[in-house]
Amino acid sequence: MPECTGCCRCSGVCIAVRLGGADLGPVHLRQRIFACAGCWRCLRACPEGVDVYSESMRTRRERELPESYRRALENIRATGIALPVRELNALREMHGLPPVRLPAKAVLRALTSE
Amino acid sequence: MLYPGCMVLTHFPEYELSARRVLRALGFEVGEPESFACCSSVFLPSVSDAWLNFAAYTLAQARGYEGIVTLCGTCTAMLRRGVMALRDEATRRRVNGVLSSAGLTYTSEPRVVHLLELLDERAEQLSEMVVRPRKVRVAVQNPCNLRIPGLTEMREDALTRVVTAAGAEVVEIEDECCGSALVLESQELAEAAGRRRLEQAEAAGAEGVVVACGNCAYLLERQLGGRVLFFSQLVAEALGLEVGAHA
Numbered sequence: 001m002p003e004c005t006g007c008c009r010c011s012g013v014c015i016a017v018r019l020g021g022a023d024l025g026p027v028h029l030r031q032r033i034f035a036c037a038g039c040w041r042c043l044r045a046c047p048e049g050v051d052v053y054s055e056s057m058r059t060r061r062e063r064e065l066p067e068s069y070r071r072a073l074e075n076i077r078a079t080g081i082a083l084p085v086r087e088l089n090a091l092r093e094m095h096g097l098p099p100v101r102l103p104a105k106a107v108l109r110a111l112t113s114e
Numbered sequence: 115m116l117y118p119g120c121m122v123l124t125h126f127p128e129y130e131l132s133a134r135r136v137l138r139a140l141g142f143e144v145g146e147p148e149s150f151a152c153c154s155s156v157f158l159p160s161v162s163d164a165w166l167n168f169a170a171y172t173l174a175q176a177r178g179y180e181g182i183v184t185l186c187g188t189c190t191a192m193l194r195r196g197v198m199a200l201r202d203e204a205t206r207r208r209v210n211g212v213l214s215s216a217g218l219t220y221t222s223e224p225r226v227v228h229l230l231e232l233l234d235e236r237a238e239q240l241s242e243m244v245v246r247p248r249k250v251r252v253a254v255q256n257p258c259n260l261r262i263p264g265l266t267e268m269r270e271d272a273l274t275r276v277v278t279a280a281g282a283e284v285v286e287i288e289d290e291c292c293g294s295a296l297v298l299e300s301q302e303l304a305e306a307a308g309r310r311r312l313e314q315a316e317a318a319g320a321e322g323v324v325v326a327c328g329n330c331a332y333l334l335e336r337q338l339g340g341r342v343l344f345f346s347q348l349v350a351e352a353l354g355l356e357v358g359a360h361a
Binding site: 015016032036044066083088097098110112113114 | 123131146147149162295297299300302
């Protein structure tokens with residue numbers, strides 16, 4: 001497995017770092033791990049071919065989740081959709097789009113289990 | 115099978131509508147998942163491996179279709195991550211155990227393709243179908259998640275080619291992320307990133323920014339008030355198809 005050498009090229013292409021919103025250093029190890037635009041330019045910049053995406057997700061699992069993530073996860077567990085759902089099919093009907101069905105509660109329980 | 119994703123489903127019906135019209139004009143029959151669930155986005159992978167259950171739930175519903183057409187970068191990347199992870203037999207067996215609660219089984223790999231990639235493949239055909247060139251000066255915002263090495267790898271300049279085929283003029287701006295997902299950590303950071311993009315577009319003389327992802331549109335238009343166009347709306351208009359007014 002390719003290993004991080006700490007060259008920080010990932011930081012150099014990071015929009016959060018460029019805007020001063022995240023610390024320097026390899027992006028998958030930084031303190032503000034959730035200050036991430038998810039553009040994965042870091043993945044493209046890494047000369048060693050480190051799977052920065054997987055490393056970043058691993059680090060996130062050891063940290064406390066921001067409120068925005070907790071809310072999205074609650075929404076997913078409740079409806080299957082990450083965003084709050086309000087009169088979804090009324091909006092669709094207005095635009096001539098077919099209605100959507102969301103997963104049944106029992107299915108959501110199964111999908112969210114590991 | 116058209117998979118709009120959570121953001122488009124809840125905020126941008128006009129994007130989905132134009133996508134459907136363009137797909138039909140190109141001769142595709144368009145269906146939808148029987149039941150819609152999140153691709154897992156960045157949320158589930160940040161907490162557990164249950165993300166794969168969600169990706170697989172959608173992938174398994176594509177049985178009988180030629181493939182899945184996505185409208186956002188992240189959905190495309192997550193569904194493709196799902197396809198790759200499900201190549202492992204033990205993983206597939208475990209996930210199929212979960213999917214059985216929904217009466218589904220993942221048996222074959224669907225092609226997961228963003229509408230932009232599909233239109234880029236057919237840019238020549240599109241040019242020939244144009245009846246009302248959409249003469250507008252625009253900047254383009256590439257969906258970052260369509261350019262992940264070994265996963266998505268959209269052809270360079272796909273958005274520029276498709277938008278140009280519709281008759282628009284594309285002005286050059288820096289190739290940067292719009293920053294929309296930064297909103298999950300900091301509204302201020304996301305707005306700073308988005309404003310940079312709108313300022314770059316304005317300085318280059320663009321009348322608007324063409325996007326191919328609901329998340330980019332949400333930040334640039336809904337939160338920052340920029341003029342944003344979905345590429346499929348531009349194409350639909352150029353093909354003379356009726357499209358709903360852009361919100």
